[in-house]
Amino acid sequence: MVQELVIAIVAAVSAGALYTAAAAKVVKQYERGVVLRLGRLRNDVRGPGFTMVLPGVERLRKVNMQIVTMPVPAQDGITRDNVTVRVDAVIYFKVVDAASAVIQVEDYRFAVSQMAQTSLRSIIGKSDLDDLLSNREKLNQGLELMIDSPAVGWGVQIDRVEIKDVSLPETMKRSMARQAEADRERRARVINADAELQASKKLAEAAKEMSSQPAALQLRLLQTVVAVAAEKNSTLVLPFPVELLRFLERAQQPVQQQPVQQQPVQQQPVQQQVAPPQTGQPQRPAQGQRAAQAQPRPGPRPPQTSSGASAPTPSPPPVPAPPNAVPARPSRPKPLARH
Incomplete structure (x- = not known):
């Protein structure tokens, strides 16, 4: 009898433990429990923690509330x-x-x-x-x-x-790459042109300043030579400017005025008037006339006509003077001696 009672107590405790285990539920902090009793929604939503449901009558569904x-x-x-x-x-x-x-x-x-x-x-x-x-x-x-x-x-x-x-698509990627490259090149050219414009303005100002002092250009040239020759890994060919030679020449010699080259002035022959000879006195020819009489005339004799008169001799064509020849200065006749 006692044994049957003990068996009944143990069976009841076991059934209670199983019922409690089936009814006990734990809802986590990030979850909420929705209870359906016989398929019908209960109004209360179970919060986190321990909760009890009726096994076989109620059903608990857990919903995650996390993102x-x-x-x-x-x-x-x-x-x-x-x-x-x-x-x-x-x-x-x-x-x-x-x-x-x-x-x-x-x-x-x-x-x-x-x-x-x-x-x-x-x-x-x-x-x-x-x-x-x-x-x-x-x-x-x-x-x-x-x-x-x-x-x-x-x-x-x-x-x-x-x-x-x-x-x-790959074709679209290549097209976009070409477009981006063209845009980059356009911006690079604009920036380069702007830099050239600014550099030209500065160079114009520098040239204006150097024009007042010619020695500044020579000093700038020497500074460029020093900058290029500093690496010592290339051959430097330096064109020697003529302006530098003139600058050195002016520095060594005193300033002298250069003679002005005069153009030769052509003189026209002056017609000389010879005084008429006096009566009873022989006329003495001038020095130029004596020289002309002493020299024989070249050329053949003129032919004579049938009447015995000689034909007029044609004058020879004038010989053009050389461009650099200085015209001969006419000689002045000596004055006639007066008795």
Whole structure:
């Protein structure tokens, strides 16, 4: 009898222990418990800690309240400017209403993932390629708004959406690289031209200053020679300027005035008037006339005509004087002696 009583007590304790173990539940700090009694939602949501449910009557579902990071699979699409791209993103969301996340949607994670993919594909079709590459903040805000609108009814709050990567075709990458290279080259040429303009202005000012002092140009040349010859690894060919020779010559010799070269002045022969000879006195020929009479005339004799008179002799053509010849100074006749 006692033995049967002991067996009954042990069986009751064992049944109580099993019932307690089945009814005891522990909800973690980042979870909330939704209790369904005979398939009906209880109004109270169990908080973190130890809780009890009726085994076989109530069912407890735990909902994670942490922020969930979910990658959105890459989506292929065509942008508004007809460029084929492949875009992937990442979405951050959390459950704010545990009862709605259990009752309103079958699997809120799968629902949010499908909504994110659809919204991402829609954003690709509404945007240009430049917006996808450079204006992502605006696209992220639009994508977050598109996903958050239906997710509010599921008890889910979209915290943030980010476009991760935009994949372009190889041909588009080469075209963009050429465009960027051309833009870089254009800016380099503009900068180089601006530098040349500024340098030309400075050189013009330097030339204006050096023009007042010619020795400054020679000093600048010598400074350039010293700078080039400092490395001692090349042959220096120095053109020796004529201005430097003139500068050294003026430094060694005193300043002398150079004689002015006078052009020869052509003198016209002066006609001399000879006084008529006096009566009873013989006329003495001048020195030039005596020289002309003493020299015989060259050439053949003139032919005579049938009447005995000689034909006029043609005068020889004048011989042109050389360009550098100085005209002969006519001799003055000696004055006739007067008795």
